[in-house]
Amino acid sequence: MFEWVKRQLEKIASPTLDWVQIEVTTYCNGACIYCPHTIMMKSWANIHMPIELFYELIPFLTYTDLIYLQGWGEPLLNKDFFEMIRICKDHGKHVGFTTNGMLLTENVIRKLVGLQLDIIGISLAGTTPGTHNRIRKGTDLNEVISHLEQLCKIKAEKNSQVPSVHFAYLMLKSNFHELKGILPLAKRVEAKQIVASNLSLIVDPKLSAEAIFNDTVHTHYYRTTLDELTDRAGRENIVFDYHGPSLDDASLVCRENVLRACVINVEGEVVPCVLTNPVLSSHYIFKDRSLPLRGMSFGNIRNESLTRIWNKNEYARFRDLFDPETARRPEQIRSEMPQCCVKCYKRLGV
Ligand code: SF4
Ligand code: SF4
Numbered sequence: 414m415f416e417w418v419k420r421q422l423e424k425i426a427s428p429t430l431d432w433v434q435i436e437v438t439t440y441c442n443g444a445c446i447y448c449p450h451t452i453m454m455k456s457w458a459n460i461h462m463p464i465e466l467f468y469e470l471i472p473f474l475t476y477t478d479l480i481y482l483q484g485w486g487e488p489l490l491n492k493d494f495f496e497m498i499r500i501c502k503d504h505g506k507h508v509g510f511t512t513n514g515m516l517l518t519e520n521v522i523r524k525l526v527g528l529q530l531d532i533i534g535i536s537l538a539g540t541t542p543g544t545h546n547r548i549r550k551g552t553d554l555n556e557v558i559s560h561l562e563q564l565c566k567i568k569a570e571k572n573s574q575v576p577s578v579h580f581a582y583l584m585l586k587s588n589f590h591e592l593k594g595i596l597p598l599a600k601r602v603e604a605k606q607i608v609a610s611n612l613s614l615i616v617d618p619k620l621s622a623e624a625i626f627n628d629t630v631h632t633h634y635y636r637t638t639l640d641e642l643t644d645r646a647g648r649e650n651i652v653f654d655y656h657g658p659s660l661d662d663a664s665l666v667c668r669e670n671v672l673r674a675c676v677i678n679v680e681g682e683v684v685p686c687v688l689t690n691p692v693l694s695s696h697y698i699f700k701d702r703s704l705p706l707r708g709m710s711f712g713n714i715r716n717e718s719l720t721r722i723w724n725k726n727e728y729a730r731f732r733d734l735f736d737p738e739t740a741r742r743p744e745q746i747r748s749e750m751p752q753c754c755v756k757c758y759k760r761l762g763v
Contacts, residue, residue: 423472427720430477431673435470436484437462438491439679439692443513443551445538447583447623450485451550452616453695460679460692464493466715467500470677473719474504477674482510483534484679485692489516498528507531511581513549514557522564526573533576535561535604538583540594548588561602578604584611584658585623589635592642599651607646609639609655611763613668614688615698616706625658626763632659657763665746667735668759675723682710683722685731689753699756709751 438461444451474480480501482488488510491497501508509532525533535557539545545554561578568574582595595607612624621627625635635658646653656668669686677683678690691708698704711731712722722728733739734750747755754760 423718423720426724427473427476428723429673430675431670432479432481433473433477434481434483434674434676434687435462435467435497436486436676436679436690436692437467437482437488437494437497437510438486439484440490441485441487441513442490442515443487443549445513445536445549445551447548447585447612447615447617447620448485449614449616449693449695453693456695458692461491461493462679464496466681467493467497469681469714470719471500471504473714474501474506476719477506479507479509481532482508484676484687485690486679487513487516489521495524495528498525498530502528502530509534509576509579511536511579513552514560515552517557517560517564519563519567522560522567525576526564526567526571529573530576532579533564534579534581536581536583537595537598538585539588540591540598544588544591548583548585558598558602561604565603577606578602579606579608580604582607582609584609584625584635584655586625586628587623589625589638592638596642596645596649596651599646600649604651606652607654609642609653611657611758613656613758613763614693615758616695618698618701618703621698621701624758624763626660626758626761629659635659660758660761660763662761663743664760664762665735665743666737666760666762667754667757668762671735672732675719677714677719678710681714682708683712683714683719684708684710685728686759688757688759699758702756704752704756707753709753 440459441450498508511534514535538548542554639655643653671685684690689709693706695706696703697706711728734746
């Protein structure tokens, strides 16, 4: 009886979220030059989420329609990854993940199509092998594209509309000019969506000059190019979305959907965004200053239910800081924000 009452109370208090992001591994077969995984390699904790921990998440799948299996690593390296997708699909969820594309063998693609995975995000940092492979070390653009062409063939053979291919293009000063090649590439592999994002977490000071939002001389060029691409993509029925390209210091809106989504890291910690994931404990660069990067967990699903964690006063207070309906003045909000959010490029719109 007590258990039944507890379950009913949980149901009443449970949130409705746009998505839940679950980090299934921190291992990676890539060595992208800008990624904390590469830069912090010596101290990096390589961990797979055990399937037993994933089972503990099952009651919380009801909170959302979309589960995104992604964190700081390559999801396909977790040996239980297909089982994780299967569990989510069996519960009627839409499921997606982002990959560097190198492990998409025919066998893997057939499994993903068979499981009716909904979204496969492909990370790019150039549209020619020379540029992409230089930045996303350990990956090869020609190989990735050939895997995606195979995905198209297998989807056609199985008469399947999914997984839908999305491109995630990291814009840098040294690869921005290649963004113009993204539409032909998208059409070639039937990608439906492109998101052009920024280097919003800078761990290596040498990379500050690569962030396009630091290149204020060319902001107009970046913006007009991105707007033109948005128009051209629209005419091809491809969604093109971009972040930035300049900083808005007055912004109080976080680029991450902290009000209606959360991240569960590889060890079960519930955090508001990928940048507050405790696996990142190190330093980062914000406006030429090196600052500590600390995790901000509101609880661990090994010890407490996600409902309880979501409804904690401190988590509710944190979300309230980003709520556009909040009645407080901007200076007051900023004074109450954790330092990691005050000094975060994602809060400044990139
Ligand atoms: S593939 Fe992803 S996780 Fe791996 S090094 Fe590159 S950016 Fe980092
Ligand atoms: S402002 Fe930055 S650190 Fe704070 S929740 Fe948003 S992305 Fe995370």
